[in-house]
């Protein structure tokens with residue numbers, strides 16, 4: 243596997259191998275499997291978990307990493323093709339990616355959605371173009387439409403917690419946020435749960451259904467895995483028997499790229515904040531998941547986040563183990 247742009251890039255057997263190896267690495271974190279290897283980390287957008295877990299993971303495997311954060315000690319980078327570069331960006335990724343690749347054995351990149359054109363962001367063309375420019379293995383650290391490292395860790399978290407793959411009820415719920423957010427995490431979490439064979443409900447207010455291409459991909463995974471994917475705006479019905487609520491906010495597709503027009507619709511939805519009351523009809527011990535960062539008492543109450551349901555810190559911990567396993571798969575394993 244030369245590029246990991248989406249969880250779909252891992253075949254069923256390699257996914258299971260990576261998950262198993264992630265478990266082994268959690269139990270025995272240190273090795274010299276990447277001794278002498280360098281991983282370049284390019285962060286076009288901010289991060290806490292992804293940046294720290296990648297650097298820590300490479301170090302625990304005996305390798306080295308360096309970080310480029312455009313605009314913070316390095317040149318602003320342009321990602322669009324055919325533009326007249328007379329603005330802030332002094333360098334184009336067409337040069338920057340192959341240059342960095344000469345200094346490293348792998349390249350890992352975060353580049354969020356532009357948030358202007360729905361079709362453009364869903365196509366994930368920017369990260370795909372960057373991967374195509376890289377002669378060395380390439381890892382997506384969150385792009386416009388996908389956050390595969392996050393959901394690889396989330397899959398492990400669900401396995402760790404023994405949430406059933408088949409018959410497990412997974413609610414992906416829209417929650418309020420002051421601004422419209424992109425589809426990378428909800429699209430990836432939905433596809434992951436469907437591929438895992440779970441009974442998935444996308445719970446969202448009217449007008450906030452995920453784009454049809456995102457839903458269609460999840461339904462296709464469910465058809466293959468024996469799972470199911472439905473949508474609802476009925477919270478009580480969606481939560482009945484739920485094992486997991488995975489909270490995330492996203493933009494209303496009809497207003498994509500026009501936040502001012504969406505604002506009045508969004509303003510009336512502040513009660514979409516996960517609280518204990520949501521769990522009335524859920525399965526005993528039902529969990530709360532979120533990729534973090536999370537706004538307390540905006541997306542989820544303190545009570546849920548600080549209580550026994552919340553596994554958000556465990557999810558973040560699994561980023562380390564899962565990404566180490568992925569790097570070994572790409573640089574030193576059977577899939578390399």
Ligand code: CP
Nearest residue numbers: 289290291292533534
């Ligand atoms: N979940 C996640 O990717 O966190 P960061 O944005 O902090 O990296």
